[in-house]
Amino acid sequence: MKSTLADGVTWVGFVDWNVRDFHGYVTARGSTYNAYLIEDEKNAVIDTVKAQYADDFLARIAAQIPLDKVDYIICNHAEPDHSGGFPAALKACPNATVVCNAKCQAALARHFDVSDWKFLVVKEGDTLSLGSKTLQFFDTPMVHWPESMVTYYMEEEILFSMDAFGQHYATSYRFDDEADMPEIMQEAKMYYANIVLPFERPVGRALEKLGGLKIRMIAPSHGVIWRSHIAEIMAAYQGWRVSKPVKKVVIAFTSMWNSTRNMAKAIAEGAEEYDVNVHLLDMADNNNTTFVTDIMDAAAVAFGSPTLNMGIMPRMASALTYLRGLKPKGKTGVAFGSYGWAAKGSEEVAGYMQAMGMEFVCDPIACQFSADAATLAECREAGRALARVALQAE
Numbered sequence: 001m002k003s004t005l006a007d008g009v010t011w012v013g014f015v016d017w018n019v020r021d022f023h024g025y026v027t028a029r030g031s032t033y034n035a036y037l038i039e040d041e042k043n044a045v046i047d048t049v050k051a052q053y054a055d056d057f058l059a060r061i062a063a064q065i066p067l068d069k070v071d072y073i074i075c076n077h078a079e080p081d082h083s084g085g086f087p088a089a090l091k092a093c094p095n096a097t098v099v100c101n102a103k104c105q106a107a108l109a110r111h112f113d114v115s116d117w118k119f120l121v122v123k124e125g126d127t128l129s130l131g132s133k134t135l136q137f138f139d140t141p142m143v144h145w146p147e148s149m150v151t152y153y154m155e156e157e158i159l160f161s162m163d164a165f166g167q168h169y170a171t172s173y174r175f176d177d178e179a180d181m182p183e184i185m186q187e188a189k190m191y192y193a194n195i196v197l198p199f200e201r202p203v204g205r206a207l208e209k210l211g212g213l214k215i216r217m218i219a220p221s222h223g224v225i226w227r228s229h230i231a232e233i234m235a236a237y238q239g240w241r242v243s244k245p246v247k248k249v250v251i252a253f254t255s256m257w258n259s260t261r262n263m264a265k266a267i268a269e270g271a272e273e274y275d276v277n278v279h280l281l282d283m284a285d286n287n288n289t290t291f292v293t294d295i296m297d298a299a300a301v302a303f304g305s306p307t308l309n310m311g312i313m314p315r316m317a318s319a320l321t322y323l324r325g326l327k328p329k330g331k332t333g334v335a336f337g338s339y340g341w342a343a344k345g346s347e348e349v350a351g352y353m354q355a356m357g358m359e360f361v362c363d364p365i366a367c368q369f370s371a372d373a374a375t376l377a378e379c380r381e382a383g384r385a386l387a388r389v390a391l392q393a394e
């Protein structure tokens with residue numbers, strides 16, 4: 001495995017091949033926790049790894065330099081997948097000073113006993129000379145947490161971008177041009193949809209700020225390092241940031257005795273009369289992670305659940321609750337569902353959609369028990385209306 005980014009810059013992270021649940025995010029392709037060593041007159045490490053992998057991380061550093069020669073460990077982000085290794089690292093590297101911003105220092109103090117840690121607190125635009133090399137720090141609040149910052153290696157034009165531009169993607173390759181690009185872009189999109197989507201304005205501010213830098217390489221905290229497809233990932237972020245829609249209709253449902261399923265299929269049939277991409281997802285067989293990724297760039301959506309105990313079925317409630325927290329923008333849709341004696345399911349689904357600011361092509365479609373011909377016709381018509389909305393996307 002090649003792990004050299006530039007002369008004196010080495011990847012010292014951990015590849016987590018088998019992580020499958022990242023607090024609810026289904027990481028089907030695992031992940032990496034990237035950390036980097038920069039060797040100069042002073043030696044700096046950028047970020048750590050999850051606490052349980054600190055030994056591997058320290059062994060990678062020790063393969064390059066004695067651990068007592070580590071002068072700085074930079075904390076770009078206090079979330080424990082990157083800061084968890086700090087206690088072990090500071091024990092093993094007795095001469096290391098923690099470099100972070102004031103918010104990060106406060107956050108670290110809430111996670112760990114920092115009473116004997118040495119800190120160098122930096123602020124926006126500050127530089128740190130390592131001898132012949134210089135690091136510069138930029139705050140990127142809410143990408144992903146309030147204290148998030150990035151580190152820029154000025155001479156080599158490498159941006160250590162922390163969570164931004166990351167992917168949950170385990171690979172023995174370190175660089176974008178070595179691995180499978182369609183897989184990487186799909187994982188970057190999934191990462192954006194599940195982690196970054198609520199932060200449109202902070203992402204906009206960060207992109208504007210970082211857009212002024214000369215960048216030869218983007219080294220994020222997860223996944224591969226971008227060196228050949230920087231323009232592509234930057235452009236993708238600009239599109240995802242504003243949830244730029246494509247000509248796609250996503251129909252997601254749960255069903256009890258196939259009535260709501262038949263309604264979903266009828267909506268799909270109506271939409272398929274037009275030249276749009278139609279996705280039909282039974283949420284009993286799909287997870288929330290891929291669901292929200294599919295929704296992110298859909299122009300139109302249909303969500304359905306039968307009534308269960310005067311509410312909706314748990315899988316749909318889980319999916320919609322997760323989606324609502326991610327604040328998707330600019331969607332038009334329809335709610336639907338069958339019922340036995342009270343049409344509560346479709347109403348509750350519509351309530352979720354309303355809470356996400358969605359527009360509707362029609363009132364919720366509900367039917368008692370099996371969907372009859374009139375209901376299915378109504379569903380087909382709703383599908384056509386959704387497709388006409390989707391056709392307006394670029």
Ligand code: FEO
Binds near residue numbers: 222
């Ligand atoms: Fe990868 Fe927000 O931590």
